[in-house]
Amino acid sequence: MSRSSRLLLLLQNLTTGRRPVTAARLAAELNVSERTVYRDIAELASLGVRVDGEPGVGYLLKPGFFLPPLMLTEDEAEAVLLGLDYVDQRGDEVLLQAGLNARAKIQAVLRSAAGSRASVRLSSPGPPAPPAFPENAVPLSRLRAAIRSQTKLGLTYRDAQGAESMRTAWPIQLAFLHNARILIAWCELRKDFRTFRTDRILSIRERERYPEPRAALLRRFRAEHGAVET
Amino acid sequence: MSRSSRLLLLLQNLTTGRRPVTAARLAAELNVSERTVYRDIAELASLGVRVDGEPGVGYLLKPGFFLPPLMLTEDEAEAVLLGLDYVDQRGDEVLLQAGLNARAKIQAVLRSAAGSRASVRLSSPGPPAPPAFPENAVPLSRLRAAIRSQTKLGLTYRDAQGAESMRTAWPIQLAFLHNARILIAWCELRKDFRTFRTDRILSIRERERYPEPRAALLRRFRAEHGAVET
DNA sequence: AGACTCCTGACAGAAACCGACAGGGAGCGA
């Protein structure tokens, strides 16, 4: 028996039972030594399976590896799929790919769910506005990483009048408009929120982590500026 | 990267697309030689995955799934939630409510998976374009019902020049643009597809069911008119 | 016919797998 098939069996063994299973029992089940079971459990964990091992008890699977059935009504499914259509029109490569994968996963669970029959799409997003977005000098993935890690950015920007400027800003979110992508950030100089079209960002430099939690900054931004100006 | 994780990735790659994938493409994706992809495919097959490989075409997964889909990744969750944000901006009452419910269900699943650490949103849809959509004389729900039941509509329409007209049309889909809602339909008179702004539809009258399946009409529409004109 | 593509076999170095053995530590009941 190949290792992968054993891992699969192991996963299924853990998935089926809701009672903890001991490594010894699994070892007997799979015809391998106990040591190997430990190694296999570690391998599963490295694959993203959240398996909880307690001394004196055994192994128990925590939810979070598989996508649970997700009972969506017809309208709800339509809303989700329509939303993903919009993302297809406006998202960058990362979001596009993620949207594709998410769509596949959600449609899979919808199909499996009893009662919700796959129906032909009722709504569509309409025509995509621009065929292509302006090039970014700085890839969005780098901005995304900075947002995720709450990293201050020293950024060089060319504004609508063509004037270049440098400043330090705390990036908090990316906005995907129909014709542009915009970085929302707290500007240290102005002590206020500013928005930057990503295609006008000439270069960035990652600095240290900013202290205020991003969630708090976002709340403040939304409270002060209801909307994002282009 | 361990073999098992590669097999998992491979499986997801196959699950995602409905178009055949070549071994060469998979090899590039997984950073592995083509030969290894063949071996891995064979391994998956031996595990029970029903994968169909056709010379000159590529690999395609046969319907019926092997494993339930995996939990949404961070990016995928972001894509879905961002999509629902767009729906919030453009959808009608029905879609809005459905979007709200869908969001709640999906976030419940995500919370159970992420184990407390719900990450702050990385992207936003930008500002909503118009504060309100023009009134519809005919409620969208009635149009939706007609689309669902494939019911021919006798509709009175006032075009952009203000001229009123009557015609029989087969409604197939609603498009939710940033500034308008549009009914896509097959026009019996013109024997072609036509689009109607819902706010210019003065009245409708439900008639009998139209024969051609809506899915087929939609395919034809998408093939002929790549996009929806306003 | 020619371009693609799936598929198989063989080889050899590299990598991993696996059982055996030895311990450590957490929790629980007596």
Place this chain on the structure above:
DNA sequence: TCGCTCCCTGTCGGTTTCTGTCAGGAGTCT
């Protein structure tokens, strides 16, 4: 406190598997 059950980790060495490369064969599409 002791004993027990289990999870967990480390090491060793023989064995197996894995993987890229090379060399073909055969089916499908344009």
